[in-house]
Amino acid sequence: MLRKIWRTIRRLSGDDAYERYRAHYRTVHPDEPELSRKAFFKREQERKWNGVRRCC
Amino acid sequence: MNSNSMRIIGWLLVAILGASALGGIALNRGEPVNAIWLITAAACVFALAYRFYAAWIAARVLVLDETRATPAERFDDGHDFIPTNRWIVFGHHFAAIAGPGPLIGPTLAAQFGYLPGTLWILIGAVLGGCVQDMTIMFFSIRRNGKSLGQMARDELGPIGGNAALVGTLMIMVILIAVLGLVVVNAMKHSPWATSTIASTIPIAVLVGLYMRDIRPGRVLEGSVLGLALLLLAVAGGGWIDHNPSLRPLFDHEGLPLAWAVIAYGFAAAILPVWLLLAPRDYLSTFMKLGTILLLTLAIVVMRPEIRMPALTQFIDGSGPIFGGRVFPFVFITIACGAVSGFHALIASGTTPKLLASEKDIRMIGYGGMLLESFVAIMAMIAASVLDPGVFFAINSPAGIVGKEAADAVARISSWGYPVTVEQMEMLAREMGEKTLFARTGGAPSLAVGMASLFGSAFGQNLLAMWYHFAIMFEAVFILTTLDAGTRVGRFMLQDFLGNFSPRLGQTSWYPSVILTSGIIVAAWGYFLYIGVIDPNGGVNILWPLFGISNQMLAAIALSVSTGILVKSGKLKYAWISAAPLAWLAIVTSAAAWVKITSPDVRIGFFAAARDLADKLAAGDLPPDKAAVAPQLIFNQQLDAWLTLFFVILLWIIIFDMLRVCVGHLQGKAVPPLTESPHEPSRLVEKWVRD
Numbered sequence: 220m221l222r223k224i225w226r227t228i229r230r231l232s233g234d235d236a237y238e239r240y241r242a243h244y245r246t247v248h249p250d251e252p253e254l255s256r257k258a259f260f261k262r263e264q265e266r267k268w269n270g271v272r273r274c275c
Numbered sequence: 276m277n278s279n280s281m282r283i284i285g286w287l288l289v290a291i292l293g294a295s296a297l298g299g300i301a302l303n304r305g306e307p308v309n310a311i312w313l314i315t316a317a318a319c320v321f322a323l324a325y326r327f328y329a330a331w332i333a334a335r336v337l338v339l340d341e342t343r344a345t346p347a348e349r350f351d352d353g354h355d356f357i358p359t360n361r362w363i364v365f366g367h368h369f370a371a372i373a374g375p376g377p378l379i380g381p382t383l384a385a386q387f388g389y390l391p392g393t394l395w396i397l398i399g400a401v402l403g404g405c406v407q408d409m410t411i412m413f414f415s416i417r418r419n420g421k422s423l424g425q426m427a428r429d430e431l432g433p434i435g436g437n438a439a440l441v442g443t444l445m446i447m448v449i450l451i452a453v454l455g456l457v458v459v460n461a462m463k464h465s466p467w468a469t470s471t472i473a474s475t476i477p478i479a480v481l482v483g484l485y486m487r488d489i490r491p492g493r494v495l496e497g498s499v500l501g502l503a504l505l506l507l508a509v510a511g512g513g514w515i516d517h518n519p520s521l522r523p524l525f526d527h528e529g530l531p532l533a534w535a536v537i538a539y540g541f542a543a544a545i546l547p548v549w550l551l552l553a554p555r556d557y558l559s560t561f562m563k564l565g566t567i568l569l570l571t572l573a574i575v576v577m578r579p580e581i582r583m584p585a586l587t588q589f590i591d592g593s594g595p596i597f598g599g600r601v602f603p604f605v606f607i608t609i610a611c612g613a614v615s616g617f618h619a620l621i622a623s624g625t626t627p628k629l630l631a632s633e634k635d636i637r638m639i640g641y642g643g644m645l646l647e648s649f650v651a652i653m654a655m656i657a658a659s660v661l662d663p664g665v666f667f668a669i670n671s672p673a674g675i676v677g678k679e680a681a682d683a684v685a686r687i688s689s690w691g692y693p694v695t696v697e698q699m700e701m702l703a704r705e706m707g708e709k710t711l712f713a714r715t716g717g718a719p720s721l722a723v724g725m726a727s728l729f730g731s732a733f734g735q736n737l738l739a740m741w742y743h744f745a746i747m748f749e750a751v752f753i754l755t756t757l758d759a760g761t762r763v764g765r766f767m768l769q770d771f772l773g774n775f776s777p778r779l780g781q782t783s784w785y786p787s788v789i790l791t792s793g794i795i796v797a798a799w800g801y802f803l804y805i806g807v808i809d810p811n812g813g814v815n816i817l818w819p820l821f822g823i824s825n826q827m828l829a830a831i832a833l834s835v836s837t838g839i840l841v842k843s844g845k846l847k848y849a850w851i852s853a854a855p856l857a858w859l860a861i862v863t864s865a866a867a868w869v870k871i872t873s874p875d876v877r878i879g880f881f882a883a884a885r886d887l888a889d890k891l892a893a894g895d896l897p898p899d900k901a902a903v904a905p906q907l908i909f910n911q912q913l914d915a916w917l918t919l920f921f922v923i924l925l926w927i928i929i930f931d932m933l934r935v936c937v938g939h940l941q942g943k944a945v946p947p948l949t950e951s952p953h954e955p956s957r958l959v960e961k962w963v964r965d
Contacts, residue, residue: 229495230360231363231367232494232498232557234492234493234494234495236492239353240353240354244353256492257487257488257491257492259492260486260487260491261487263354264549264553265549266355267553268548268552268762269766269782270766271621271624271759271763272371272556272621272759272763273374273756273759274371274373274374274376274615274617274618274620274756275374275375275450275610275617275756275825
């Protein structure tokens, strides 16, 4: 139960984004090199704020 | 008895409870009402609306089809399009739509009494705002997650598309100006608030560095660190406030604070996102969810009594916070929380790329807006639990009630809301502020309301802490909106200028970044500056303008929905969006008409400009006022033309939509539906849905 809550919090906040990215990348593009944790985080933040993300 | 009839009886009970709570609130005269009844009424109305109206729209009108693959499934690329658990999407969607708007609007609208605002929040959300969010989300999902502007262009034609673009840009400018004004008014001559808010900047930068360099991608660690520092900053602000050598550093008039906010906005727009914007957003999201939860708890635990009357005499238009009668101004003042056009930008484009199943649209589109509406109800409660005299003393600008405390209390007491200088001084001392008179903008009165609720629920001796915690909470997410909005405005402007010069359209070319950021900041900075030098408090002008522009964007969204419904052969159901559209068209036009033509100097823009010009010509103004009078006159005229522009745009879009609908019904050539073809979902079998 506690573990499930913790997983939800991590998922909601994007704390586990890199792990999900790696899992996704390994299944979909197994032979391409993947980004490092730092490079991934950088790219994600740039992408995320490229548009209307917050409201009034 | 079978489970079906049990369920019917259950819902019948909810209906009866809701009806009696609502009836009790609406019909009660004289006796104080407990806030718990407002919460009960809202909860019942929302539950019924979600269970029946939203379900009916989902099943009959939109015909949600869970066997149809969503864009998230079809384009699953691991970053933009990701099929996501619906609770997670709900969290993201709610965090995106709920900003400071639903907290400020109801606070200001409480000048009419708690009833008009509460009813509009309930009815507006259930029949208008939620329907707008839900239908736009659905149509965007059926169109590969297209944005509102693209859908308007594709489905209605270039006029609708361009109107959406221009409208969005203008709303952004006015929204940021008015939010900036709220922050400035909260910081004015309050070293505690100013130092706390200022320290949120280095804290955000520190968190940004932590997440990027020290522990890359560890969002939760960084956020917890930041939140701890924010709480320390609130306490530290109290220490600075009591320190005679540090105090003057943070004790400022409105104008220098406004310049500081403008400089900050420019810096935030040109700095990389990871340094300031992204970490600030993490902090503000946690803060927002935590505080809303705390506020609900405090209201449920404390069950405070509503002190504000159901209706005040200010429904006649003479209100001190903003001028104008209850119709149409309550519908303009409360935009976010009832119907917010801005949501359509999130509900199209952003959220649709995450939904794993069309079935989730009801919960996320309709339910997400219901929750925001609930936040608005709580803001209304926080404003209404204050003594009305105190509420008006905090929110009435000095230009209306007088600069001296004795004049202000005499004036406010003469309205029938007794308040004394001692009472206000005592309150200010408790809250750790020098004065609470004429602290317009809604943030300070909301903070006093929240502090007294938190104080009575979780410890009275920390009132000053709670007050500044609430101010910090509001400021943090107002500044997030300010950063994010300036950035969006910059992108839109670059996109537009890119049509003329490809170089200017490059979002990474620094000269273009500086130029376009500068233009956007100058645009909102202008309105912020005027708002600060305006002796009547600025909010009186800017908030209605924001409301009108936001409702205009809602009208664009509802026009898109109505047009698509008619073109999909669902004419008989088109009223679900056409009815709220008609209502918004009426209230927005009526409000604009009044703002332009009213001879009352507190309401009519031209009347105010003429009045000031006459006084200036006659030499009736003291020198300090005469110096700024030409700017104020120009601004009043500008605001009038801007209002006219919004209304013309509104009607152009409506007529454009009607033209397309009538053309479709007569069998003429109209832009065809751009719905993407049906592709079966593979997630339905694979997933055990929760």
